[in-house]
Amino acid sequence: MEIVYHGIIIFISGYVLLRVTGKKAVSEMNTFDLLYIFVLTNIISSPLEEESVGKALIYAVLIVILYKIFIRLSLNNKLRWILYARPTVLIRNGDIDRKGLKKVRMPMNELLSNLRVKGYPDTQQIAMAAMEETGSISVIPKAEYRPIQPNDLNWKVKKEFLPIPLIMDGQIIYHNLKYLQLEQKWLMNEVEKRGKTAENIMLATFLEDGTLFIDDNVMINHHHDPHYYTPGKDEK
Structure with missing residues (x-):
């Protein structure tokens, strides 16, 4: 029973410590996933140091069971708000929420950087920005700044x-050929028409019009065309 108690204490303590640390530390993984991977990795590696394979396996199985239990509990709407951190609002109707920034421990320049990555250089363009439980930032632009959709113009798109x-x-990819009811002979004929061989093709895709697009291993030399400049690379 001592092993079971230790496993439960380690799991719960780790969860609480990660929640106290904040969502930013989680970075694209929710708290349970990160804790599960971290604890399980350490448990599995412990026999290399302590030569206690049996005990490590018991701990590992216990952690897996606890993880499954917590995931199942998170499906309950009432328990989800207890087990998972709620989104933290950073910008609302163009106004920066300083309390929200302080809560997630994010400096202003990092917030602006995240907004620029998503294509919004001005905070006044944003209806709401929030840090999700995974540590990622979601942005909802104001109506006048959101991208125009075909439905806005009453366009019918295919x-x-x-x-x-x-x-x-x-x-x-034979199973895709089978799905399209195409023969390998047809594919090879299309490849040979382009003067290629399958071994030298990085990607070949079947397009909507029934043709084959091919991207081979050959890079086109643009002869110092300024439109194809590569920053940081010494060109000769």
């Missing part, structure tokens, strides 16, 4: 078509 890969890194 259904989006997802190009289907048939060759990746020189390997044929």
Whole structure:
């Protein structure tokens, strides 16, 4: 029973400490996921130092069970608000919430940097920005600054078509050929028409019009065209 108590105490203590540290430290993972990976990794590696394989396995199984229990509990609407941190508002209707910034321990320049990455250089353009439980920042622009949608202009657009890969890194994706009811012979003929071989193709995709797009390993030399300048690279 001592092993069980220790495992529960470690899990709960780690969860509380991560919650106190703040969402920013979690960075794209929720608290439970981060704690689960951290604790499980340390438990699995402990036999290398202490030569206690049996005890480590018991701890690992216990942590997995606790993780599954917490995930199941998080499906309950009432318990979810207790187990997970709520979003923290950073900007509301163009006004920066300084209390929110202080709560998530984010300096102003970092907030502005995150907004620029999402394409909003001016805080006045934002209806609401919030830090989610995963540590990521979600931004909802004001109506006049959001991208124009086809529905705004009463445009009818065709259904989006997802190009289907048939060759990746020189390997044929046979199950996609089967899904499209295409033969390998057709694919090879299309490849040979372009003077290519499957082994030299990085990506070949089946397009909506029934044609094949091919991206091979050859980089086009643009002969110092300023439009293709690569920062930080010495060109000769």
